[in-house]
Amino acid sequence: MSPDLALSTYRCRDIPQAAVHAVACGASWIDTATNYHHGRSQTQLQPVLAANPDLRVSTKVGFFTPDIATAARDAGVVTPAEAASGHCLTHRYVAWQSGRNAAELGRTPDVVFVHNPERATRPRDAIAAAFTALEVEARAGRIGGYGVATWTGFEGAFTVADLLDIASRCGGPDHHLAAVQLPVSLVMLKPLAQALDGTGPLAEATAAGLNTFASAPLHGGELPAMVTDQLAQLIDSDASPAEAALRVTASTPGVNHILLGSGRAQHWEAAHRVLALPPLPDKTLHEVIDVLSA
Template sequence: MRPPPGAQWIGTAPNYTTGRAQTLLAPALAAHPSLRVSTQAGYFTAATGAEAVNAGALTEDQALAGHSLAPDYVRWQTARNREQLGRDRLGLVLLHSPECARSGDRPVLHHAIRDAFAVLEEAAAAGHVAGYGVATWAGLEEEVFTVGELLALAADAAGGTTHHLAAVQLPVSLVMTPIVQALHGQGPLAAATGAGLRVLASAPLHGGELPGMVDQELADLIRPGLTPHRRASLRSRHAQE
């Protein structure tokens, strides 16, 4: 397995490919030690939940939810990620869709994010992760949390302004609100880049729906002569920049 030319990062998660993604990636990562890897903690498969219960990282009730930001779970999952990926030090650990843990209570969610950040600060101090962040679908768009709030929570978790919050991941496509805001220098993309955070784009083709939605007029506005896939992806990349 060879990475595409110019690739610097591989993104994965413990729940991808029904829980097999990280072990499948390990040989490729071993063959390309310069590649940095981003993984996640939050969602988990039923099998992983059972393992976490056996390890004392989750209660049986917590495991039924299929998602957790509990500190013991984040600590256990981060160690498990390192083991499965064959990396002593991970490039990034992202909290996977933390908005799913809000239970309708914004302060409770922020407290949970702060506690999870504290665990990841411990991992950074131990040299097990280079940085951490948040991978969200709707959290930033719906302002369940903002980039500024995430930075404040990280500073609180680290006990000062020197923290390891390094990235946010969010959908960036022609049909998502953040791209419209970014093209006007506003919204979470602009806030994240302005704060020096790495921005990782997800779903640039909106689950494969976008190419069929890009008509000729829109395609020519983006750049004539490209396929719909490349036109849609190009606009997403420009929004990040």
């Protein structure tokens, strides 16, 4: 089954317009964060979310803007050192920010991701503190569930098994750990290679019934310029470099949602066409890995 399209508001210049294009092309999910678009992304999504009640939304806790740091200090939920760091996953801060997220979105978030916990000095302890706070929020019905959004965390800081163990300790057998988010692209190939072998975070998350989100499929828009003619021909001779790169991510076993951060209608239409195609054969994906590893 092909993954769904989802909007990432990271680096979106016009979030409301991007959301309109995403919805028009069948996006089922919008992903945002407290610190995106100078801290204004969540409030900018309110009209689209109100107009599309079936659209699901995920947000994050961890990073914050200077304005949020000031408000958190005034509320007594971060120390001066924590405020200066720009990233915090303590129980008190996560609980406070979770409430702000819902107010800014104008609705209950379906998932709240713990954002890049690998930045913490002791990542697993930081995850436990955040999960404990988010379990309280989930049991009170103030969030649908929680997860971890990471860039390099699965490179040694923690595993999906670790996350499941922490969630079980924080929330018992009926914990609300629901999702993981990680980069999957022609630049970040390891999750693809692992998934083809039935190992790694995507395979482990799928086996545990967790929702999976592939972030940065075009590596911040840099990938199309990096795709050679040889590589594009190998992937799909009829595709543009961007479409070829996106098709590899869409063909990665275990990916449920692909996060696309574009405000242009033509990009969403092209992505919609790519995701309607059948997944690339495993043989082709292995050849892509071999070419890029040479």
